[in-house]
Amino acid sequence: MTLGDYGTIGINYGRVANNLPSPPQVVQLLKAQGLTKVKLYDTDSSVLSALSGSGISVTVALPNEQLSSAAASQSFTDKWVQTNIIPYYPKTLIDAIAVGNEVFVDPKNTTTFLVPAMKNVHASLSKYDVASKIKVCSPVALSALQSSYPSSSGSFKSDLVEPVIKPMLSFLKQTDSFLMVNAYPFFAYIANTDTISLDYAMFRDNKGVTDPNNGLVYKSLFEAQIDAVFAAMNALGFKDLKMVISETGWPSNGDENEVGATPANAAAYNGNLVRRVLTGSGTPLRPDQPLNVYLFALFNENQKTGPTSERNYGLFYPNEKKVYDIPLTLEGLKNHQPAMNNGSKNQVPVAAAPPSGEVSASKAAQTWCVANGEAGKKKLQDALDYACGEGGADCRPIQEGATCYNPNSLEAHASYAFNSYYQKNARKIGSCDFGGAAYLVTQSPRFGNCEFPTGY
Numbered sequence: 001m002t003l004g005d006y007g008t009i010g011i012n013y014g015r016v017a018n019n020l021p022s023p024p025q026v027v028q029l030l031k032a033q034g035l036t037k038v039k040l041y042d043t044d045s046s047v048l049s050a051l052s053g054s055g056i057s058v059t060v061a062l063p064n065e066q067l068s069s070a071a072a073s074q075s076f077t078d079k080w081v082q083t084n085i086i087p088y089y090p091k092t093l094i095d096a097i098a099v100g101n102e103v104f105v106d107p108k109n110t111t112t113f114l115v116p117a118m119k120n121v122h123a124s125l126s127k128y129d130v131a132s133k134i135k136v137c138s139p140v141a142l143s144a145l146q147s148s149y150p151s152s153s154g155s156f157k158s159d160l161v162e163p164v165i166k167p168m169l170s171f172l173k174q175t176d177s178f179l180m181v182n183a184y185p186f187f188a189y190i191a192n193t194d195t196i197s198l199d200y201a202m203f204r205d206n207k208g209v210t211d212p213n214n215g216l217v218y219k220s221l222f223e224a225q226i227d228a229v230f231a232a233m234n235a236l237g238f239k240d241l242k243m244v245i246s247e248t249g250w251p252s253n254g255d256e257n258e259v260g261a262t263p264a265n266a267a268a269y270n271g272n273l274v275r276r277v278l279t280g281s282g283t284p285l286r287p288d289q290p291l292n293v294y295l296f297a298l299f300n301e302n303q304k305t306g307p308t309s310e311r312n313y314g315l316f317y318p319n320e321k322k323v324y325d326i327p328l329t330l331e332g333l334k335n336h337q338p339a340m341n342n343g344s345k346n347q348v349p350v351a352a353a354p355p356s357g358e359v360s361a362s363k364a365a366q367t368w369c370v371a372n373g374e375a376g377k378k379k380l381q382d383a384l385d386y387a388c389g390e391g392g393a394d395c396r397p398i399q400e401g402a403t404c405y406n407p408n409s410l411e412a413h414a415s416y417a418f419n420s421y422y423q424k425n426a427r428k429i430g431s432c433d434f435g436g437a438a439y440l441v442t443q444s445p446r447f448g449n450c451e452f453p454t455g456y
Contacts, residue, residue, distance in 0.1 A: 010037030154228030203272035
């Protein structure tokens with residue numbers, strides 16, 4: 001197998017946040033990480049301008065709100081292409097337009113507009129003589145499937161097949177484009193923790209799942225999901241159509257019911273996925289078709305609505321520090337030694353041995369949160385990085401030279417950070433856990449001149 005047979009890794013650059021770095025800074029971050037493919041959710045001019053001359057391939061989007069207009073009139077798509085594509089291309093390497101996003105689950109029911117809108121966008125690209133260079137596609141969610149298990153029985157929802165799936169697949173085939181699929185093993189895992197092993201969801205060693213219909217063995221939930229879509233396409237006669245995984249990822253934090261949303265699991269899923277994509281073949285059903293994947297997402301986005309996980313898919317915090325450390329390139333894979341410390345270690349040297357003894361949270365109003373030294377360095381470091389990063393704990397006192405820097409130990413610094421997080425969250429139940437890395441005490445922890453706050 002030559003290098004060209006391997007897949008590619010890109011990333012989704014979402015911007016539903018009010019604290020992100022400027023587009024030029026983001027382009028520098030992408031370059032520093034060796035990322036050469038990025039997917040956007042709009043055609044923001046500042047972003048497209050920043051990407052000009054960067055050598056980074058870009059997928060842009062026509063949002064769901066504009067589908068009805070795009071479907072109704074080619075003059076609308078002519079103007080849209082003239083405004084949002086032509087001024088930037090080819091200095092900005094726009095290689096695809098995502099028309100809508102997960103349209104079949106759009107609450108505004110824009111499904112009927114999808115294929116006419118795609119056709120009009122393509123016709124407008126032809127008018128400007130760039131249709132052969134810029135593909136037109138549309139990301140679909142796995143919920144478009146009626147059946148996904150076993151993979152070989154994959155099929156699209158029957159009410160979508162004739163009105164939209166077949167016409168869309170035909171259009172993609174005619175224009176030499178590809179199907180975009182958003183696939184999240186995380187959702188399947190949290191809904192079925194009793195039957196799906198975490199190792200299977202994480203690309204770790206496991207006995208695998210055998211498809212009873214064709215005998216193919218699946219070692220990861222991700223590949224089983226992708227092959228269910230391939231099987232659904234095969235069933236409709238589209239056996240040669242290519243696929244791009246337009247979104248996949250794993251959150252580093254979540255609500256209480258979002259089991260498995262931890263920095264360690266996010267690092268394992270995305271890290272193992274990158275290794276699988278960049279060094280492996282295709283899926284069991286399509287072994288010769290490399291996997292081309294866009295990770296979700298570049299940043300944690302603080303203005304996204306919904307469960308906590310929605311705001312915690314980022315590989316980076318808005319300050320450009322890594323949420324966890326994984327390589328994103330083949331070169332990075334070769335040099336990567338899984339590190340005990342992740343990207344924010346230099347900013348947060350850390351903390352202090354707590355008084356021992358488990359204490360009930362309800363025992364006293366005055367409670368403090370401290371690190372559990374038996375949780376292990378990796379878990380403590382991951383939890384510390386979360387507390388000082390996305391968690392919003394005040395970690396300034398544990399910086400070198402500050403009042404609580406000494407004793408300079410992971411446990412001591414973690415204790416200070418965990419307590420800051422706990423107090424800032426009004427000592428809410430569940431805010432002193434960090435996946436078993438912390439517990440409550442009723443005696444104020446103190447180290448030298450360092451006092452642990454009791455409230456903010």
